[in-house]
Amino acid sequence: MTPEQTQFAAVLHKALTESTEWSTLDELGLHEVTEPPDLVVLFLELGRFAVPGPIIESFAVLPSLLSGFTGKGSLAWPPHLPHAQQADQLFVVQNGLLHHGVACSEMSSVDRSRHLVTVRAADVIGPADARAFDLGVLACSAELLGLGQALLARTVDYALHRKQFGQPIGRFQAVKHQLADTHVGLELALPLVRNAAIDPTPQQVSAAKIAANRSAYRAARVALQVHGAIGYTAEYALSRWLTRVRALITLWGTDSYHRSRVMEALCP
Amino acid sequence: MNIVVLVKQVPDTYSERKLADADHTLDRDSADAVLDEINERAVEEALQLQATHGGEVTVVCVGPDRATDAIRKALSMGADKAVHVSDAALHGSDAIATAKVLAKAVGTVEGVDLVLAGNEATDGRVGALPAMVAELLGLPALTHARKVEVDGSTVKVERETDEGVFFLEASLPAVISVNEKINEPRYPSFKGIMAAKKKPVSTLAIGDLGVDAGEVGLGGSWTQVTEAAPKPPRAAGQRVEDEGDGGVKVAEYLVGQKLI
Numbered sequence: 001m002t003p004e005q006t007q008f009a010a011v012l013h014k015a016l017t018e019s020t021e022w023s024t025l026d027e028l029g030l031h032e033v034t035e036p037p038d039l040v041v042l043f044l045e046l047g048r049f050a051v052p053g054p055i056i057e058s059f060a061v062l063p064s065l066l067s068g069f070t071g072k073g074s075l076a077w078p079p080h081l082p083h084a085q086q087a088d089q090l091f092v093v094q095n096g097l098l099h100h101g102v103a104c105s106e107m108s109s110v111d112r113s114r115h116l117v118t119v120r121a122a123d124v125i126g127p128a129d130a131r132a133f134d135l136g137v138l139a140c141s142a143e144l145l146g147l148g149q150a151l152l153a154r155t156v157d158y159a160l161h162r163k164q165f166g167q168p169i170g171r172f173q174a175v176k177h178q179l180a181d182t183h184v185g186l187e188l189a190l191p192l193v194r195n196a197a198i199d200p201t202p203q204q205v206s207a208a209k210i211a212a213n214r215s216a217y218r219a220a221r222v223a224l225q226v227h228g229a230i231g232y233t234a235e236y237a238l239s240r241w242l243t244r245v246r247a248l249i250t251l252w253g254t255d256s257y258h259r260s261r262v263m264e265a266l267c268p
Numbered sequence: 269m270n271i272v273v274l275v276k277q278v279p280d281t282y283s284e285r286k287l288a289d290a291d292h293t294l295d296r297d298s299a300d301a302v303l304d305e306i307n308e309r310a311v312e313e314a315l316q317l318q319a320t321h322g323g324e325v326t327v328v329c330v331g332p333d334r335a336t337d338a339i340r341k342a343l344s345m346g347a348d349k350a351v352h353v354s355d356a357a358l359h360g361s362d363a364i365a366t367a368k369v370l371a372k373a374v375g376t377v378e379g380v381d382l383v384l385a386g387n388e389a390t391d392g393r394v395g396a397l398p399a400m401v402a403e404l405l406g407l408p409a410l411t412h413a414r415k416v417e418v419d420g421s422t423v424k425v426e427r428e429t430d431e432g433v434f435f436l437e438a439s440l441p442a443v444i445s446v447n448e449k450i451n452e453p454r455y456p457s458f459k460g461i462m463a464a465k466k467k468p469v470s471t472l473a474i475g476d477l478g479v480d481a482g483e484v485g486l487g488g489s490w491t492q493v494t495e496a497a498p499k500p501p502r503a504a505g506q507r508v509e510d511e512g513d514g515g516v517k518v519a520e521y522l523v524g525q526k527l528i
Contacts, residue, residue, distance in 0.1 A: 029459050
């Protein structure tokens, strides 16, 4: 990372420790982040804190679709993103065209911090740049890795404190192995995501999303297993990270969609 | 209005701070270094004054090479340029020696209307430096400010100390030190961080300022730390088993300490 990216990550960490409100995100000037490598730094950190709200749309996708976009916006991009989240400005991409969107009915998500709405397309704004979709995929991949890293850190912490049979459960080999596998998965996915930021082609971005999906999902499963019953408790903070991972792995393209894109690039 | 902000890089208050065994100076390598929080408030105040009155904000820092990180932080918050005095001869300088260097460094900035500083650094906690700099520059010193108002060529300050609140007024230029109630510092924005990279930082040695090496450093300082000992660990408390008479025993203990 460049010294500026390191400083940016440190500022984000400090600010998000204090508040994950939308006003904090505005204050940090996140709309000014445009370069893919900087977006990866941003979304890793947003993921670590499980920041709620339409962050991928507002900070990665909409600024790329509409130059000078600021504010809290969300969009639907069927079939990969069937619904939008509640926001001040809504959009829909249909048949390669960007439309203004009108909120219809509220939907529920497995992640209770995602306040979904179905959106109907209104007037056409113009053609939608396909690169904006790949930016969404990239931001989603980075957010998933951030979520996975935070899940692992919380789980390691829990395993070192929770005692059973006279010792911390983290001393048991079966638990250790699960945590180590999770760590390896997340570490191996990170270079793919960083690489996709430098070379955001569909092939690289899709490869990153597949790796991020897998490693974050494993982090979520292991976190749930190691935490035991408390992990299932909605009121326990862990659920914010768990359910976000579950929601994000099928958004911005499923695994099979991204596999087909990688396949297309490899065997045209 | 041109404002100079004096900033210092200090060890993070969350990290364990140590003194070097050899000369009892701060062991800077043993802890993470950050821009002192009170300086963030001083920078914030300068930026707010700049927003109303215009002019330039210059950051002045005396410290080793790694203090550039603290300077970058101030620049990324929005300050325009910086002066960094870095010289091996400065190692171990006390408050007076540092004030001499700072006063000379402030002198390199043209047309200074206001010098802002934090009231005391979190590491040394001397708290005398702003007044010393003011004395050396021959400017009024308004310290421990919780509110600063500039009106034309005068500045009004609410000075808060343990004794109460004083309402001070001085003509510009002046030196003001701020306390932690002055404001809430902003976060550096991403744009600010990227812009800071391109802002000018002039790095000076004491020779460039016309300061004699004999006046600064361990040798040139009027005060010296002759001895230092780590804080003794807390002794274990007294444990009382409650056998129905716990309350009595607690009361007896408190009576023994002459607390009740």
